[in-house]
Amino acid sequence: MFSGFNINFTSAKSLKLLDGDEATNFKSYSTAKTDTLPFPPEQFYHRATPRSERLTIGQDVPDTMSVEQWQADLDTLASLIRQRIPYYEAATNEDELSRRVDSLKQLVPDQTRDQRILSIMELANLPALGTGHTRVRSTQRALGWRAVPLFPYRFADGVYIMSAINPEWIGSKILAINKTPIDEVYKALSKYVSSDNRWDMWRDVEEYSIQFRWANHLKALGIIDDIKEVPIQIQTPEGERKQIRVQTLMPNSAEYISFATRSPTRPRVSEDLQWSPGAEPQRNTEPNYKLSYRDSTDILYLDLNIIVHESEDWTLNHLADSLRHIADHNPINKMVIDLRTNGGGNSSDAEPLIQLFASHPKFNQRGKLYTLISPEATSAGGIFAMQMERRTRTIFAGENSSFNPNIWGETVPARLPNSKIVVLLSHTMHQEGMPDTPRTYLEPDIKVPMTSGQHFNNLDLTMKAVKEHKPRPRYTIKLDVEEKEKYTGTYQISPVHRATITEASGQLHLQVDDGAEEPFIDTALYPLSTHQLATDITDVYIDRRLGNAHLDLIWKDTTYVMNPLNGDFELPSELIRAGKLDEAEKRLKSAIASGMKLGG
Incomplete structure (x- = not known):
């Protein structure tokens, strides 16, 4: 999740306070009574990350660790990635994984504790798209990080405060954290966020697992100076720009739980707004x-x-x-x-x-x-x-x-032996x-x-x-019997995908099977010309080119060849059910050798 540190945050452009901006302090947080909370503060970590806590019950989280112990935890995490994640070399090839581990281990001697935690997060942030479930959650006792008591959301027009310890801040647009513009903060944190794609990365910057409301990693990256107070530049709904100074809290404190579970600091959403x-x-x-x-x-x-x-x-x-x-x-x-x-x-x-x-x-x-x-x-x-x-x-x-x-x-949780940090590791390919x-x-x-x-x-x-919305009309032509016969039949798309084009009541139909009980693809076909059929899926077509025995499945911007089959083509799951285990094994190995990642 986190890349190397030489920690002065110099990549962001500083954003100075404008004349007339007001530094607003809100330091008189009300002391919450524990008997009025929805649960006792000592239960916070167990409720927030129960699987992590089950692995650390009875385990003492060390206050200090040697350089060698932190480096050993990085080695352990790399071994877990190799052992637990299917097709890990597609998620991060072996050379890249080894290089990342060695690079991160070299940084450890000059790092603070929080920077070392971020190194573990960085290693868990696998570079391939679709790997967002493998991660380190920040809300666990082994980290012991301080929280900024506000929840943001990134809309198309900026990042806004949705919940806050001071209800007066809700609805304000966040311009910067300290002097770092908010987009630069997101960019800095996104290096360390396990995500499936770019939009998931922005979402996870905000989410409880890593979001910028944790003060420790903001300080580790040089964005703030003090983990106990976070300066935030905002623009109020009325257009006023000012700076607020937000005191951080331990998440297992009565004050934080009160903020996170009650109105007006965390307003209850009305029923007619729950769509948002x-x-x-x-x-x-x-x-x-x-x-x-x-x-x-x-x-x-x-x-x-x-x-x-x-x-x-x-x-x-x-x-x-x-x-x-x-x-x-x-x-x-x-x-x-x-x-x-x-x-x-x-x-x-x-x-x-x-x-x-x-x-x-x-x-x-x-x-x-x-x-x-x-x-x-x-x-x-x-x-x-x-x-x-x-x-x-x-x-x-x-x-x-x-x-x-x-x-x-x-995911399956795994505890690192020295720091007791729990990492979630994906074990199934979808x-x-x-x-x-x-x-x-x-x-x-x-x-x-x-x-x-x-x-x-x-x-x-x-x-x-x-x-x-009214869908645009689809202009189709009528194919004669001979033209339809050029499409109908059974085809192989991959070692584990079989396609069948049939006709019923004058309508052509495509079904692709992968061995599951339900079809992988199920769509009607609509002739746009004698050489192209549209489907029910946007930007997906069947093409037949003159002189080719095969068809092409045009899926968005990728072409898959559909080779005609003269005899039976049994899928690996069908071979297994028929007891043809050697043939199924051969087919599956062929699929893997071709670069396919088979789902679990």
């Missing part, structure tokens, strides 16, 4: 999902905030049944799935919903099915969005995603995009940048755009 991604740093205590249907517009709206079953008695299967019942008995103008505040969950739990949206005739129509995304939609929420792209006719609206189509997910796709994010079809004004004025311009 900017509400996440506030107290957005929305349920797992909300479902609404409006007779006046015939819009069915699902706000899906996390992908988990509500309880054993009410699962996502029951939610799918409810959606089906509404659609069966009411007119549906548009079906909107809102993932903008979806932070993850269990991706396998979502299959009943995906199946419903892919199969119900009132949902799976072009111009009726919409999925809303933002940088806050990530992890299992991102996997859900990718499956919607591959298997339905959905139209995406909102902002670029913070998830990578192919990611390393699911192939939700095409093999080795160069795509790094999901781009919405309807782009609506999220500005601060939309949040603070409760203007959901993304929903407004969806309500008004």
Whole structure:
């Protein structure tokens, strides 16, 4: 996460206070009574990072460590990366990993304790896209860092304070930390943030795992001088520019817990504002999902905030049944799935919903099915969005995603032996995009940048755009029987992907299988010419070039050759089920040798 230190922060342009700016101190923090808190302060770390704390129960965190002990922890982390992360050489090749370890170990003798912690974070920040789940969380007892009691959010028009120990600061735009412009602060911290792509990097700079509200790493980078007080330059909603000085707190103190869990310092989000991604740093205590249907517009709206079953008695299967019942008995103008505040969950739990949206005739129509995304939609929420792209006719609206189509997910914690710092290591590869796709994010079809004004004025311009949206007409031609036969058949895309083009009732259809129970891609095909078929997926086509026996699958900006198959082509999972283990092993090794990273 963090790159080398020679710590004077010289890359940022200094931002001087303007004449008339006011240095505002807010030092009289109210002393919180522990008997009125939602939980005792001593439980903070256990509640914030329970898996880390379980590994450090009974472990004394050392106040001081030798240079050799810190260097040994770096070696241990490198070994864990090699042992635990599948395709680690794709995440960080061996030469690069060894070079990084040696470089970081050389820095240790001249570093402070916090700078040494940042070196561990840097090593855990793997360079490949899609590796954001491997990380060191700052909210753990082994670090013991001081927190800046405010929560920011980066809108399209800047970074704003959403919650703060002094409620008067909420809604102000952050211009700089000390004299370092806020964009330079983000840039400095982003070197050390484990992320899936650029938008996830900005999001994780703010998130609890590393965000600039931790004073220790701001001092370690030379951005502030004193970890007990952080000078922040702001512009108030009225346009006044001034400097505030924010006293830092230990996160396991009564004062900090009171700030983080109560109004007005962390305002509760009203129900009609819970759609906003900017509400996440506030107290957005929305349920797992909300479902609404409006007779006046015939819009069915699902706000899906996390992908988990509500309880054993009410699962996502029951939610799918409810959606089906509404659609069966009411007119549906548009079906909107809102993932903008979806932070993850269990991706396998979502299959009943995906199946419903892919199969119900009132949902799976072009111009009726919409999925809303933002940088806050990530992890299992991102996997859900990718499956919607591959298997339905959905139209995406909102902002670029913070998830990578192919990611390393699911983590196992590991404790470093000397510092007791816990690192989360990904152990599963999720192939939700095409093999080795160069795509790094999901781009919405309807782009609506999220500005601060939309949040603070409760203007959901993304929903407004969806309500008004009418898809452009698709001009197709009619193929004769002979032309259709040039497309129909079975094709091999990769050692583990089989494509089938069929015709039914005059409609061509593409299905790509990878051995899972459900198809990897499921889409109708629409002839644009005798040589090109469109799909239900934006910028995805089937091309047939004169003189070629194969077809080309044009996926965004990448071409995949579809080689025709004359006989049966069994996928590795089918070979395994048939007991043909040697043949399955050979096929899987062929896939890995070709550079593919097989999902778990």
